[in-house]
Every structure is written in structure tokens, then in C-alpha cells.
Amino acid sequence: MWTVLQWYMTRDAFIGGLCFKIIKPTTMFKGGKPCISAEEADELLSYAEVGFQQDLKDRRKQPAFIAMAHHFVSHAWRYNYNNFLDALATWDAQKGSDVTTYFWVDAFVVNQHIADTYPMEWWSTRFAQAVGDVGSTILVSMPWEDPAPLKRVWVIWEIFCVHQTGARFDIAMPKKELDGFRAALITSFTKVQTALSKVDVELSSAFHKSHQDMVHDEIRRTIGFTKLNEMVQLRMTRWLIGMATRELQSMKEHASEANWKDRMGLQDNLARMLRESGNFSGAEFYFKELLKEVEDKQGKEDAMTMSALNQLAVTLQKANHIDEAMERHRDCLQRRRQVLGENHEETLQSVSNLAVLLSLRRPLTVEIFDEARSLYSLAVKGREATIGAKDPRTLYTQSNFARFLSEAPEPSTQLFEESEQLHARAVENLTAALQQGHPLTLASLHNQACSWIDRCLFEEGSLKGPRVDKAVEQLRLVHKLRIEKLGKEHPDTQQTEKKISEISHLQKQMEKEGGNNANMEAFATWQDLFKAHFEEVSTAEQFKQVRSYMFDTGADLVFDDLLHAGFLDEDGMLTTGMQPYNFMARIITGDTVQRKCQIEQEYLGAHSSRFIIAHNKPESEDMWSSSDPSWLGKASMSKNHRFLAFKDLRWEFCNILAIGIDSGSAHGLAKLQEMKNAATHWVKHAPGWSPPDKTAFLLAVWPLTGVPCLHLHIVDLACSGPSYERLRRKLLPLDDAIRVLEEEVKERPRDARP
Template sequence: MGCCQSRTRGDPPKKREPSPRIDAKADLSAGSERALLGVSAAFLQALETQLRQQFGDEFDKLTTSEICTRYVMPLTKARACAWVDLLLEDPAQRPHLAPATVFVSHAWKYSFATTLATVLYHERTEVPGAYYWLDLVPNNQHAAVDLPYEWWCNTFQENIKEIGRVLLVMSPWRDPVPMTRAWCLFEMMHALNGQVQLDIRLPEAEVDGFVDALAEDSDAVMDMLVRVQAEKAEAFKASDRAMIFQTVEATLGFTELNARIKAELRGWCLEQALVAARAREVEDGEGAGFASFCMQIGKVLREFGEYEQALEYYGKALKIRLATLGEAHPDTATTYNNMALCLQQPGPNQGQYEQALEYYGKALKIQLATLGEAHPDTATTYDNMASVYDSQGQYEQALEYYGKALKIQLAALGEAHPATATTYNNMAGVYYNQGQYEQALEYYGKALKIQLATLGEEHPDTATTYNNMASVYENQGQYEQALEYYGKALKIRLATLGEAHPDTATTFNNMAFVYYKQGQYEQALEYYGKALKIHLATLGEAHPHTATTYNNMAIVYKTRASAPLTGTTFNNMAFVYYKQGQHEQALEYYGKALTIQLATVGEAHPHTGITYNNMAIVYKTQGQYEQALEYYGKALKIKLATLGEAHPSTRRVQSEICELTGA
């Protein structure tokens, strides 16, 4: 089974033409050209054969660092030169050299055989004919120890930019060594920051192991992501580590770097899971093994907030289990339970509380008949049903069912268990909803103590508890304490769930509200904006959470109306009113923005053109087409003068006018 491809966000990388082989007479003595030379897969295959002959069985255990000191440096010792210098002088080797098309990012303290195997697998399955930049080849290893950090920094940064594609050797997948090495993270940062294509790859021999682990223990995937913390990376030189960390802080910062790396890894994990699921379905689409695999895939998808896809795979599992095990089987109950979990989550096709309760009811009936009242799985279903009652505002019913769950968990699992912590957390949430804040903090404290001991600080469940405690402090008017705890939650969620996750949006929203209560309106709008961006991407325009965020932004704008406002602020306020369907108020505030712009920047300014365009959109929405045409005309005149006819913004306005006039 092939590895998937993980790409950086943003503009797609430019397509690169295959590198031409080097002419035997070409002069590549120039340092800049030599520094960018890559080697072919055929060269690497021959190298592997030679190294196995020289080192025997020991080869598989040798690190890249050991290959450097025991093979490359003796080979180049006589001239104290780079390996590439010898290759360029050998007519038999020159056809295997060309400008590199793939930059290989790998850990020097890990097996060189694994790096070679990954590169060859990548060439065979992804980019036949590629030329790979391996630092062992073009860099002079005799001089490397004396080169300053600045040289390495500029070399890697410029080479990544010029080559345009990075292959990250991801091994072993449970605890990837590159994630612990400062230079690998430095290379990833420049790939991510420079919109360079990033391929995350396992060696072929580890792919099946990753898929098997998915089938047996999907929690291992989350655990791997939790362990990735760039600020804990090491380097051979302490000074290099310090300088790399300074560079990270000066560019992305560790929180953003962790978030971006984990976003890439999540994409890689999800794609691997889906590819594996499709392959398993072809092999055994109706067997018990495939049903179990679907359950694990569904769990991974659910953990990552992909509820629709999770439901699809849970549905496949349910169909098989009903046909092979029947309704009255614990595994069937588990499937109903997991489907209900997806149905009660926020999203365009979720929040279906009655259907969720129906599925939980089916699960509970089966569990009581087959496992009994005192079983942990029965407790889980009580817990889940209570969460639905809580969401519906039926707090006494919720506490009753949480109480049933807690009683079973304390007897069967003990106090110091994550499941017990979850129930404490949930009960605290009900007390919070009832306004019993001290009781809520007590139960959140019980949950946090267990989570820190069993899951650790950097876990999504721990983030949830911090977030919940912050909400209590907020409602008690302890705003600084609230921001501190929301900050703890946000840091963990960005690192483990990523920016584009509904839970991350929730924390942004909560922090925005605290800033609003403190009168820090600009900060509040910034954080509401972050939440809105996530809601639009994950939940859609028509979701209640999206509408609530628009409403909250409108409240902030209204509240700060007594302060001096700019045309931009009025424009933003108008946009919020427009999205809420309050068209007259939108026009009023666009009018205020226009008045300021005409007085300060004039008629012929691009910002004035934007406001005319926005007003035209509102008039069009209202069906006032004559008025819309008038304002589109004003906008078009400005855009033609300032942006030109070929600009996409100008063309959009022309298209709107054509639509209204039927031209």
C-alpha cells in the first residue's frame, strides 16, 4: 500500500520539470551549482549495495552520522573535499547527478538504511526520475564541523526554496525521530513557511505496521501527535539548537510551528487511514475484520472532527455487525454508541439530539441485557445520554444519568481513570449551567487532577477541562484567571487539534467574550474573527455557531460606538449586519464608512471603490437592481482607474453588471 502525500497549505507549488542529466562536458565547479546537485535513485541503489557489502548486517543499524564518519569521510579524506567533487570527476557517475528536485529531510541520529529505503520508495511510487538532495553528498563533511550556524541556516533555507519540494523521512511513526531533531524541524518550518511542497513518508516496511496499529489501537495516532513538541527538539550542537529556536521565535513561533506540523501530520494520518480502509474494503468488505477496522477509522475521523466521514464508516460497521452478530450483541451496542456521538456533535448534519438518544437507547438496552448494569461500557452509555440531556437543558435528567455512570466507574475503574475524569468534567458542566459555580470548580478540579496524572498536560481532554474552568472564572467575574485558563486550553488545542477545529474556535470565542467584558474591543474582534474563520470552514455559513459569532461581533461594534470610529470599522460593522440579514442597518453603516472615506481619501481610492461595491451587493440582495447598478458603476470606475481592466476584482464587478443588465 502506498504512502499518501501531505501538502502545505496556501498556493499549490509550481510544477517542476524533471531535471536534465548533466552533460559530461558541463562545468559545474561553481559552488552555487554544486550545492544544489542531487543524486538519482539508481545511484542510491548502487550505494546501498556497496554499503551492505562493506558493512554486512551492521549496515541496517548504522546511523547517517556513522555512515558519514566511516564511509564518506574516509572516501574524501585525501582531498578533504565534498563527495560531490569526486562524483563530478567520475564519468561513470556524472549521469547520476542533476539539479535536485527533492530535498531530503532526515535525522542524522537515525538509521541511514531507513532513509535510503524511504527515498527509493518515494521515487518508485511518487516521482520516477527525481534527483535527491542528501546533505552527505554536496556538503564538505571535513569542513562541516567548523561552519557557523548562519552558513547552515542560509544553505538549508535557500536550497529548500530553490528545490521546491521536501521529503520528510517519518520514522518510526509512533515516535518520529525527525520531530525531535532541531534541524529537521527547521527544514519543515521553511517548507511550511515558503509554500514548498512537503511530502511526509514512512519507509515501505513501516506502512503495514502503521495500518495494523490503526486497526488495533487508534489512540496511538493521537498519542503520536500529542508527543510532537518542537520546543523539546535537540541538536548535536547546543549553540545550533539555541540559534534555531531564536529563528523559530522570530518567524512563526513555537505554537504556530507545532500547529502547522501537526496539521500536516493529521492530514497524513487521515489520508493513510482512508487509503487503508478502501484497500481493506476491497479485500474483505463484509467480514468482521473490516467492521472492526471501520470502527477504528471512525474513531480517528471523529477525534479529528470529521464527523460526516466517521458516520459513514460507523455505518459500514453497523451493517456488517447486524448481519453477522445480530442486534443483541455488545459490539453492535458499541457501534450505535459511536454513531450517536457523531450525531450530537455540532455541524451541518449533526446536532440531531433525538436521533442520538434513540441510538444511545438501543446501545443501553443491549448492554443491560448482555453486560449488565455494573459494566464500564454501560457507564459510558449513561454518560453519553446525560450529555445529550445536558445539551437540551434537561439538567436534572443529565445529573441523574451522570450519577449512574460515576457510580459504575468508581466501582469498576477507580478514581484515577480518564473515564472517571470525563464524568467529573461533565457533572461540573451541569453545575455550571445551573449557576452552581463552586460545585462546578470542585468537580473540574477532580477531573483535572486525574487527567494530569493519566493523560498529561498536552492532551485535548486536559485542554477541555482548562477551557471549562476558565468559563467558571469568567462567570464569576475573575477575568484574568479566565484568560489564563483559556490560554492554557488554546495552546494545547492549537498543538493537538490544529487551528481549523471547532474546539479551537470555541476557545477563541470564549477569549473574545472575556476581552469584550474587559473593554478590550480590538482584541475581542480579533479573536471573534479567528473563531468566525474556523466556523465558516468547518460548520458553514448557516450554522447556529456561525450566526452567534456574527452576533457577538455586532455587539462589540455597537458597544464601542461611543469611541471614535474609522471608515474600516463602519465597513466591518456593515458587513456583520449584512450577514445577519439586517440590510437597512448594513446600508446605514456602509454610508457612514463612505462619508469618512470621501472626506479622507477621496472618491478615486480603492477603499472607496470597495464600499461602493459592498453597497451594490446589499441593494442587489434587496432586489433594488437600479440602485445596485448605480453603485456597481461607481465601483467599476474606481477599479478601472486604480487596478486596471485585467484585475480579478474589476472583472467581478463587470460580471455583476452584465448579470444585472443581461448583457
């Protein structure tokens, strides 16, 4: 049978043809012998089953063709079979290992005689679990300019299974295709990004229309098209960042005068992509490195140098490093004015950037307001004169100016009128030029709605009426479109979500107060209050302050934050669906299974009935020792790093802040002591771990953690990595948390409640 496959490789044939012309005809048997039709056959097998039988006969003569798979392969059936094999061989060669690699390929492993009869339940349970059990998925993708797999419903489903099970993910291409892709990383980076972001699950198709409908129905029932689009795009972006990072590192190792400009271009592209994905620390690292190298080689007044300086300033601004961003923006503006002149577009860009940054200063004094207003006016008029009044850059500056005017420290009806006129022109013209879903149009719609809210508060002192309803409706539209275009975790999406939440809190508080003069801080979300008063929680004293402050301001704010985000239901239980995705909650319920930790669960002993062990994402585990800025804070903190969580979905187990919030500090203290005992027992019995006194037991306080489920980081300090140093300031030792609750119990011995 292997000779037949080798013959097929010599022909210009496709995987689908391979299935119908080779696999099916050679896997039908009657009385143990091959037959020519399925009707007369008494045994229909998969190609792998037949191969396994041959392995049993030939095991002494040659290596096995069939073995446990190392990688699951996702692909389109219309691929040329030779190109498909070329892609896998090229990918495997990059590993540099002499160990034979076994791939799970559906055409061979799934019984093709009955594959069409499997119900969706089988694909969403047995098949999904198989993807997780293999632990690594390779997507064969070609051509890179228009990846065929991202249009196929089964491939999308397989990527979804990868996400659900936490399996590793990589992409393979034929050598010629890969060479072209690498070249495009340097010469056509925007084209590469566009190609890999072309995901619309609702438009994906299958060979059988019934399969397409079946998978689409399951997606609607579970995760939804919008969330799945976001998840697939996130996977592709992560892969692209990893690919660009590796390519840049290779270019650095072979640095030369000949590749210098290309290397700088790739580093600039990588930094921009990191910034767009919300990894500001990674972007800052690469932009600072880029600026130094370009400035040393080209000088301070070179165009590349000034561009790098501007990009660094923008990144610092987005990361909320206001003081350093201000310094960089002023430096860039000064250089551009001297070299390019006052009315050059790049100079006006710096004028606009500085105006935006000034508008973010708090408190916004009259002096700062006047300087920013002057800069905004200069930027708008300058751009109208140079690039035109309807250029998107002019209109976006106009939108920011309008939003700024509505936040004046000394507001007036005249300023609001000017603001509304600017908003109306910006929204109308941006929508016409770029369509409603473009990020710049969405930003202008967000700005306009926020200004309407400000005007209502100023002129009417309330948040009722048609103007407020219109503003909230517009913000909800922006939020929906930003999720579709940018993803739920993107800072712009979260900005709109936060604004909607603020308005809701403010409306409730005004209704409760029956007036309009309540303290604005009472209207904020818990995340707002936390960020305004605390930077880190890594000591007992800091934890005591945060916990006391939470109870002083109202613990219901934490509950409301999680409820609004969808992490809690109305009954105060952690949600376990796919939207939003709570990784730890799904581990607790068994909706997500980690094969490795099923074995490690045994090391908990008697504690296993009340606690569960989990591990990080495979790619995060792999990068535990990496100092690459794109992984700092995201990779595992040690070669040995696990999570320990209560098997309890009640809301007081959503975070260390809430422990004992309903049941009292004494009960919360008992639970934390129980957690320490479980963690200590696990470390003592887990193979390859240092003893408990060489292991850190750490907790994260909401919102310094993005996972709203109380879990303990168990970190082996004998093999800790760079991410441990990065995250230490955000993490609270378990013993410190226990100490604070012990004090609470002593101070309130009767009810033992904070």
C-alpha cells in the same frame, strides 16, 4: 567514485560515516587531481559536483547520476546507509513508474567541507527556497515506534521549510519497517498515533551543539516552539490519515471474510482520528458506513454495532448536528439498556452522552434541564458505583454536570453551590490522576472557569473582581495548554479562545453601557452573530442581508475578531508572521513563494502590479478529483483552480464583507470590477483553461472561510471535482457581490457608503 559507494553499501555503516570516510576524502582536489588533505587542496567540492563532472565524461556510456531532483530527502545521519536506500527504493517502487527518480540528499549535494560554516540566514532563505523549488519532501523515518528524525533539530527545521513553502510531504520506510507499520495500523493504532505525536522541538538536538543553538534561536525569533510543535504534529497527522485511508481502500478492494474484522477496526480508528483532527464530515461518513456494515453482519444488539452507533452519535454531536445526534444517542441508550443492563459502563456512557447533548439544546427549557439533570445524576452515581469515584470517566462526567448546573434556565445560589463543589472535586482528582495538561483535565478547568463567570453575572451583575480575574487567568492557561497539546485549529482550543473573547467583549460593553442590562447579543463576536443568523452566503440576496446586518450590529466586531486572533495589527493591516499563519497575506508580501505561480503571474498582463495569483497546497491539488470524505471541502475544487488576491494588506481587503468599509461602496465596487477584469484576462491567457464563460469566479464570506484575506477562487468548471459541489453553498459569485455594491451606490449616491 561510484564503485567506492557500492563498496560502502556492503558494510554495516551509517550515513554520518559515509560523509567522513567516503565523501570528504573523494571530493578534495589539487590541480584537478585528487589529494589526501583539505589543507593542500585548492578545490573542495560536493559529491554531486564531482558526480556531475563524471556525468559529462560518461554521458554517452551510461545514464546520468546527477540531474534535477524530484524529491528532497530529510533524514537522520545515524541511519544505516543500506536501510536508508531500502526506504527510498521501497517508496519509489510504490509509485509504479518507470521514470528514473532523482533524490536530493544533503550528504551528497551540500558541500560537506564548508557545510558547518553556513550562517542561519542561509538555511532560512537559500535552503528553505530550495526545499520549495524541489516541491516534494520525503522524510525517511525509522523505527516507526520511536521515529529518530523527530528528535533531530535539522529534520524539524526541514519540515518547517516544507510548511513554509507549501511543498508536498511524504514518509518513507524500509520494506520490513513499512510492513510492521501497516500491521500496527490495525493492531496498535493508538501506539502509532503516540509515536508520531512525540514532537518537542525544544528537546531536539544536533550533532554540533552550535547548530542546535543556532536553529533554536531562529525558531524563537520566528515561529516559536509551541507553534512549530503544532505544525509538525499537524503534518504527521495528515500523513497518518492519508496512509490509513490508502490502507483501508486497499483492504476494501481485497475484502474477504478473513480481513473483515481488521478492516472494521482500521475504519473505526480512521474515523476517530478524523474526528479528533476536526474533520467531522469525514468521520461521519466512515462511521455511518461502518455502522451499516457491522449492523448488517452482526445484528443491532452486537457490541461492535452499538459501539459504532455511539461513535456516530458523538461525531454528529461534535459537528453540531443536534437533532440527528439526539436520535442516535437515544437509540444507542435504548439498545444498551436492553442488552447490557442499566448499570453497565457502556450504558452509563450513553446516559452521560445524552445528558451532554440535552445540555446543548437552545433554548434550554426547564423541561429539558430537568431531563438532563436526571440523566447526569444517574451517570455520576452509576459510575461511582461501578468504576469508582476517582476514575477519570466519572470525574469528567462530574465536570460536565457541574458546568450544566451553572447554566440553569432558572439559576439559584443553591445550584451554583452544588456546581462549585462538583467542579472542585473533578479538577482536583483529574489533575492528580492525569496531570494538568491532559485533555480531560483541561476540559474540567475550562468548565470550572466558565461556571465562575456565570455565577459572577448572576450574583453580582458584573465582570469585575478577583473571581473574574481568576477565571480569565485559568482560561488563558487552558488556551495555552490546548494549543500545545491539540493545536490552535482544534475545536477545543477554539472553544476556549472564543470564551476569552466573549468575556472581553462583555467587559468592554458593560463598561461602555455603565450598567448590566444590555442586550447579550451585543456582547457576542462577529462569528457568533454570523452563525446564529446565517448558514450560507451564495446569492446576492444573502450577501446583501449579511452586509446590512454587519453594518447594523457594528462593523468593528469583524475588525475585533481578526485583531484578537492576531490576523490584524492595531493599524488595521493584515499580519504576515508565522503565528497566526495567513497563507494569502504571506503570498502577497513574498514571504511565501510559489514557483509555479511566479510563471503564471505573467498571464495577468498589466494587472500583475495590483494582483497576485496563487495555488492551493500541492496535496490539495493532487486530490481535486477525490470523493474521499477526508478530502471533501479541503481538496482543490477543480483540476484547474487558482486564487487571485489584491496586493493590498489594508483591513478592508481582509474579506469581501469589508470591501469599501472605509473608502466607500463606490470605491469598493471599482475594486471588484477591477478584480473581475484581472481574473478574466488571466483565464483568457493561461494555457489549458476553459474560456471565462466556463469558469466560476467565487468569493467566501468571513467566517465561512478560514483565510482572512480577500481572494477570488478561479475554478474551471469543465474539470470541477467533488469539493466544488461541497463548497458551493459557502461561496458567493463575484457578479453577485458586484450587483450588491452597485445597489449600495445607487441608494447612497452622495457618500456611497453603507
